[in-house]
Amino acid sequence: MARQLSDLDTQAQAILAKYDQKGAATLTLLHLAQDHLGHITPEVEQWVSKWTEVPPVHVREVVTFYSMYHRKPVGRNHVLFCTSMSCMLNGGDKLLCHLEKKLGIKRGETTKDGRVSIEEAQCLCNCEGAPMMSVAGEYHTDLSEKKIDQIMDGLK
């Protein structure tokens, strides 16, 4: 895990080489920085701006437009809990309440120890496994209260 942005410079260079124009690397560079440093700070915006030659204001536009970029710290394990149609039809909304109770936080919040955060997500396209959620990028399907408890208990 990189501690600071300059540690990611080599990777940034490799990423830029995959695109025909520098600006196209914006989303990938933001993912890279967020994966290592946890969230997008103004410093990250400036760093991406420097590599892509995109003015900082337009980098920030991208950061605020897309759901996956966090401008504030989130938990080490960020939960995207699907709240779209198939998951709702299969009782997902009740299970989200269960998750909130289990962790003692509401959607949009992070546990005090920084371990887990909950976000209501729109369709994650694993509808055949509804109800489902993504935890730290990993999809978990066919949820039940028991399964949710198991998964949460296993998180570091």
Place this chain on the structure above:
Amino acid sequence: MSAANANYGLAPAGLEPVVSRYFNLPDAWKIETVLKLGAYETAKKALAGKPEDVLKVVMDSGLRGCGGAGFPTGKKWSFLPKDTKKPIYLVINADEGEPGTCKDRYILERDPHSLIEGIIMSCYAIKSHKCYIYIRGEYVLPAARTQAAVDEAYAKGFLGDNVFGSGYRVDITVHRGAGAYICGEETALLNSLEGKRGLPRLKPPFPAVVGLFGCPTIINNVETIASVMHIGRMGAENFVKWGGGAIGPHLYSVSGHVAKPGVYELPMGITLRDIIYTHAGGVRGGKKIKAVIPGGMSAKILRADEIDVKMDFDSLKAAGTMLGSSGVMVMDEDVCMVKALLYACRFFAHESCGQCSPCREGTGWALKIIERIYRGEGRLEDLDTLLSVAGGMEGRTICVFAEAAAWPIQSYIAKFRSEFEDYIKSGKSAGRDMAAAHAH
């Protein structure tokens, strides 16, 4: 690792699976597994022939796009300028986001080499040397698998400067999105790929003429391009005649209140009733169907008495809805349609890019109305206001997201109006599914 779902990729008995043939095969995402089974042979043959031959076979098949719009693929490719000094790009739309749709995820996660092989052939056909695969950001595992598959293909010389020693160059960059349904709209995808907000572009010009980085660009869905390889492999006629359907095999995602939710490869033109009862195990608990969404949440809903419709582009259009992304969502008799519409409106309000005024304001407005109705504070005139908002958005925006947001509003109210009126009058759902209403 997503949970193993025993129901995926089953083709009907007696039919050889096509697009889904390796969905059940462990490690099919690794090149060594599929090479033994003949992967990349079709592309090799294609690159030894003429690009026009690949074009012809795609045209002959009548293949239509599998992303939602159903535009004939050969026709789209023919829009490219015949003589251009600019590079031609192929972009794979793997921004699967339509609620109810999960089929592309299977290709990316379980059989990415079929996509790569289709890309090689398609690039050859349209004289492109560069392909970007745009995968939605939340698809972490599918993107990792696809990237690994691309790396393997490069290592074998199936990608790069000299594909199969043919002298033709094909490069692929795997690119991840960052969470925006609108990036599934092809011009929004291009803007996102260029590093900007995912705002759809004004058309004309169309991407085939002015697309990625201002260059001629073809954008196709994952399943569409994988199908290009299969058409090349089987021949257009065999592909089209598969299972006696309208244009051969098609992936249907089935979810909701069915006993066996999953991704099914079925002949296009099978009836909705067949999909639900013959293949997906019917409705759980033996309940009755109340409503079915046939083509992803944007598609207008069908009542239980309308499920004998054939699941192809033209038949569903004639029935006043659409095949779209082929995402079938089944709602049983206990579903509260007011709540269903609430969830639909929440989705569209959350995903509107906000660029043009009718959609930006209309999706937010519609959500506020349906939330108020759901909370028990509805007024009877709200239904007509909702319809007016929906109708106002249609036809007046930059892209068809507005239509997609309008159609659920229009169809749920049209087909279940008395339920909405009862709910408003009583202030609550009459004993139907009333999970905790969460204030927004």
Place this chain on the structure above:
Amino acid sequence: MANITIDGKQYTVKDGITIIEAIDQTKGSDVPRYCYHPGLSIAGNCRVCQVEVEKMPRTVIACNTTVAEGMVIHTQSEKAKVSQKVVLEFLLANHPLDCPVCDQAGECKLQDYYMEYGTYDPKFNENKVKKTKKAVAIGPTINLDQERCVLCSRCVRFTDEITKTHEFGIFDRGDHAKVDVYSELNNKYSGNVADICPVGALTDRDFRFKMRVWYLAKKKSVCPGCSRGCNISIETENSRPYHLKKERVMRLKPVENPDVNKWWMCDDGRYAYKSIDAGRIEKVQVRKAGKLEETTWENALAAAGQILTEAASNPGRWAFITSPQHTNEELFLQKKFFKDALKVGKTAYAWSFDHGFEDNFLIKADKNPNTAGASEIFGAAEDISKVVDAAKRGEIDGLIIFGRDLARYGADTLAVLRAKVKTILYCGVNVNAASAVADLVLPAASYAELDGTFTNFEGRVQRIRKAIEPMQDARPSWKIVQDLAAGQGMIWKNKRSEDVFAALAAESAAFKGLTYAGLEPHGKIWSGTTAGAAETASAGAR
């Protein structure tokens, strides 16, 4: 060329233009618009410029639909009107009811288009979206109100395409989308964003709460801030004379001139109007027993007459200093009197202090509006510093200064000059160190208070117009000179500045053939010479 029909009238227009351009060029119809601006790229996001085109199934936006041969366009058919109304209702759905406290009222496109194309019964009956920044200064010149914003993106396109300073962006999505700056809006053209914002989202801090725009009288003129000669509108309070007491000019706005400044003006020019009303020489004054006392024009002209008769007997020891802040008409009569008639020993109009910042957009280094005119009219002349040096050496008996603050040469300059020079006559607009030491102080009208012409850096002669009456005793300096000349027996019968211009055009090869009428609407390039620009060369803003 394409033959099209708009609202039943047939027109022939250039191929490849959009319907909105065709509508604006042919001027027979109009269509509402927010995001479209002729100086910016097409955004097509407001969706309000809906028109019906026959044979097209739905209404289309006029700004992104190209005309075609035989196209039949309706801007006010039932179909078009319904579309326009529907979109307006969406735009107004979340708009705050700020009209009573919003500066845009009276020149607001939401108000105007609602009255003209809306007048529907509003159906929105929910809580409106609240946004973070309401009435927040985003820089020294502009206030932002995110709730009033209709997200037309004109401001974003302006700072991306015109100033290329990239301050504005649109953040978040859906109906939570909001315009904001990355850090602050601080470029030399920031004021323009309040002009282009069609609603009260971006407003001018200087103008905030000053005056309701329906009380403004407007007059077209030219900015005197530099040699670009941006066309402006001087907007003054009207109908409520008691309101802001001495402040008459409320603001300046740019006026479109495709050949000079397009739609824009710089902040220095925009906010420089305060000197029209503040720090003015308001009264004619004469020095008596060491102190300046107010007097009448009659007395002052009589005193001047004596002074100038004395000067005429030994003109070699007199000097005349003026500035290219004056109009061609003023400079012409100054030259005719002081140089040709009185034959003063030294004449100067230029100094090095007028040279400043220049960019490759509108701002010119020469901070005078009429250097070309001055150089054409006066011909070769010394630098003012030479005259001041000569005066310091005791070589000058009388100094006639028109509008130059000689304290620029040092704080003690005027004290030295006062000691060495017997008579100092000052004629100017604003009080300064030079006017304070003069024997006779004649108040002149500012550029906003007279008619006349300026010649810009490329030789374009443009009209300025009288927007307000001269303050108190002030008079156009060409009239003052005419009176001074009359006091020496030279009767010139010019009644209006136009007469002076005609005389100038008759005498000068550069101005030959020009008339006030001929200068409409965008000025005319003269036949004189300037430092390298001809009509066909790429003149204008960029």
